[in-house]
Amino acid sequence: MVKEQRPLILELPSDDGWQDVTAPMLETVRRRLRPLVKLIDKVARQPIYTDFEDQMGSAQEVELLPVAASDGFERFRAKARAYLREHEDHLTIRKLRTNRPLAPSDLTELERMLAGSGIGNAGDLRRAAEENEGLGLFVRSLVGLDREAAKQAFAGFLAGQRVCGPTRSSS
Numbered sequence: 001m002v003k004e005q006r007p008l009i010l011e012l013p014s015d016d017g018w019q020d021v022t023a024p025m026l027e028t029v030r031r032r033l034r035p036l037v038k039l040i041d042k043v044a045r046q047p048i049y050t051d052f053e054d055q056m057g058s059a060q061e062v063e064l065l066p067v068a069a070s071d072g073f074e075r076f077r078a079k080a081r082a083y084l085r086e087h088e089d090h091l092t093i094r095k096l097r098t099n100r101p102l103a104p105s106d107l108t109e110l111e112r113m114l115a116g117s118g119i120g121n122a123g124d125l126r127r128a129a130e131e132n133e134g135l136g137l138f139v140r141s142l143v144g145l146d147r148e149a150a151k152q153a154f155a156g157f158l159a160g161q162r163v164c165g166p167t168r169s170s171s
Helices: 002-011 023-039 073-086 091-097 104-117 122-131 135-143 147-158
Strands: none
Touching: 002 023, 073 104, 073 122, 073 135, 091 104, 091 135, 104 122, 104 135, 122 135
């Protein structure tokens, strides 16, 4: 990792490396060197002190574009994600995480869980099902897929077959 960044590291101490530097340039350097920080010997770290004044540029008026008000669905999504993560041990959630097919009763249970939790209303559930081709796929997008199940699904995909998955029905 250090070898890859050697030209940058050698350029930094020179005065030429700091002429006409811009914030985007500094950000690029920061991102490129960030993974190397963990390699610095913790005992040998020395603090660096600077003594300079900030220079302010001329003031400019900036027009901010209006921000669209949230329709509440993103809040519903965040609350649903938190609720479902707290209930990962529920049989239906486990089925989704392990890529096992859901029965109609599982979808009914998902709907009951989300509606009964008070995190959203029937309109939120309807929208979630419509936008995600089913409530099962919406919930899967929030809870994720178990690593082993993902490997199996990908292997099945490579072999040209579809491996289980939640039903696309919304109820």
